[in-house]
Amino acid sequence: MSERKDITRRRVIKGGAAAAAAAGATPYFFTRAFADGHGYLNAPKGDTVTFGFNVPQTGPYADEGADELRAYELAVEHINAGGGGMLDTFSSKALTGGINGKTVKYVTGDTQTKSDAARASAKRMIENDGAIMITGGSSSGVAVAVQSLCQEAGVIFMAGLTHSNDTTGKDKRANGFRHFFNTEMTGAALAPVLKNQFGTDRTAYHLTADYNWGWSQEGSIQKYTEGLGWNTAAAVRTPLGAGDFSQYITPVLNSGADVLVLNHYGKDMVNSLTQAVQFGLRDKQVNGKDFGIVVPLYSRLMAQGAGENVKGIYGSTNWHWSLQDEGSKAFVKSFGTKYGFPPSQAAHTTYCQAILYADACQRAGTFKPSEVGKALEGFKFDGLGNGPTEYRAEDHQCFKDVLVVKGKENPSSKFDVLEVVEVTPRAQVEYDASLLGGELGPYNNG
Numbered sequence: 001m002s003e004r005k006d007i008t009r010r011r012v013i014k015g016g017a018a019a020a021a022a023a024g025a026t027p028y029f030f031t032r033a034f035a036d037g038h039g040y041l042n043a044p045k046g047d048t049v050t051f052g053f054n055v056p057q058t059g060p061y062a063d064e065g066a067d068e069l070r071a072y073e074l075a076v077e078h079i080n081a082g083g084g085g086m087l088d089t090f091s092s093k094a095l096t097g098g099i100n101g102k103t104v105k106y107v108t109g110d111t112q113t114k115s116d117a118a119r120a121s122a123k124r125m126i127e128n129d130g131a132i133m134i135t136g137g138s139s140s141g142v143a144v145a146v147q148s149l150c151q152e153a154g155v156i157f158m159a160g161l162t163h164s165n166d167t168t169g170k171d172k173r174a175n176g177f178r179h180f181f182n183t184e185m186t187g188a189a190l191a192p193v194l195k196n197q198f199g200t201d202r203t204a205y206h207l208t209a210d211y212n213w214g215w216s217q218e219g220s221i222q223k224y225t226e227g228l229g230w231n232t233a234a235a236v237r238t239p240l241g242a243g244d245f246s247q248y249i250t251p252v253l254n255s256g257a258d259v260l261v262l263n264h265y266g267k268d269m270v271n272s273l274t275q276a277v278q279f280g281l282r283d284k285q286v287n288g289k290d291f292g293i294v295v296p297l298y299s300r301l302m303a304q305g306a307g308e309n310v311k312g313i314y315g316s317t318n319w320h321w322s323l324q325d326e327g328s329k330a331f332v333k334s335f336g337t338k339y340g341f342p343p344s345q346a347a348h349t350t351y352c353q354a355i356l357y358a359d360a361c362q363r364a365g366t367f368k369p370s371e372v373g374k375a376l377e378g379f380k381f382d383g384l385g386n387g388p389t390e391y392r393a394e395d396h397q398c399f400k401d402v403l404v405v406k407g408k409e410n411p412s413s414k415f416d417v418l419e420v421v422e423v424t425p426r427a428q429v430e431y432d433a434s435l436l437g438g439e440l441g442p443y444n445n446g
Helices: 016-023 062-081 115-127 140-153 183-198 212-226 246-254 266-278 300-310 326-339 345-364 369-376
Strands: 048-055 103-110 133-136 156-159 176-178 203-209 231-238 259-263 292-297 314-317 389-391 402-407 418-424
Touching: 048 062, 048 115, 048 345, 062 103, 062 133, 062 266, 062 300, 062 326, 062 345, 103 115, 115 133, 115 140, 133 345, 140 156, 140 176, 140 212, 156 345, 156 369, 176 345, 183 212, 183 292, 183 314, 183 402, 183 418, 203 212, 203 246, 212 231, 212 259, 212 292, 231 246, 246 266, 259 266, 266 292, 266 300, 300 402, 300 418, 326 345, 345 369
Parallel strands: 048 103, 048 133, 133 156, 156 176, 203 231, 203 259, 259 292, 292 314
Antiparallel strands: 314 402, 402 418
16 A cells, blocks of 8 residues: 655645646635644544534435435444444444544534535535534535545545445545445446346437436446447436426437436436336337336435336345345344334445444544545455445545345335345456546645
């Protein structure tokens, strides 16, 4: 692991405008000096340390945001107690109650699934509330924007639900870390299953959320399906939060395509899939083949919202509550006891990120971003529901097995809507860090 030079800067960031412009974000300037004598921003002075939970509490991804907040609250309980949930199955045993002798408290913000709103709420939590770390989000556009801001400010960003390649690709930053998988991994895991289900002679029509996650997902699915021999009839961009997708689905009927790929998430996926089924696409025959629908990125919350429309439809997911490893069972039990229903993959990944950050701080013996980052880089762990996992040093991306799922034909409850059809091994989805571009650059301690 190569060591990168630590940078200690005043909170008025010199060159901040240029750095922000390179990241495609509005520059923010931070005006308070860092904490006395510690050499890093927002060093906790008392007996508490503050986390900032920045999630979509309104907007098209609000359901995911609500579950993320539930998981964060549960993680804080377990961190402060030194046990419970997956903290009991986690391979690292560093956390025994609080972090470095301090109790965790938290503040929250609403990203609204808008980059400007997300940056503003993160900035507020850093400047006004003294947040030592920002985490959350259910949009890659938000994740990239907030990650850039946290890099500029000098705090660690533990990304929430972000699936675009860009987050740990061309827009990666030293202060940012991602537990969730990405679209490259989805393509590598899903394409062989689609080949077995649909064959190699297929024509796909993509409807794609018009922001960087949608573009990344569309590109990855095209890359891997066209590698199988599929053709792409069209790739049409749709606005986030469109609600009514009928104007986009109607042209599919006369396009000659025999597979519809819905690169949508959250309520957009619920609406577009429901309307596609209402238009009769799932029961249609084209080119002598049964028409297929694919949802590359699934969540239990989306599948539950779409109801019977998800039956038999394939996709991928980062984690599912039906898994029977000890970590998953412990998490499902503790989450269900507190909230009365099973957690989503959004809840799982944000819980993991809070635990992983706390553990890294404890192992480093400090909250200083550069030291916490070094504790995460190359860290290998188990017991958090995904099997053996590594936080790769080169790009701060977690590598682990990927689940391929489909809508369950005969669900036993309203939560039992997806079934795991394949656990794709890490070796099949791993790629060279140079593939997705970008440079981590140096850590910023504030």
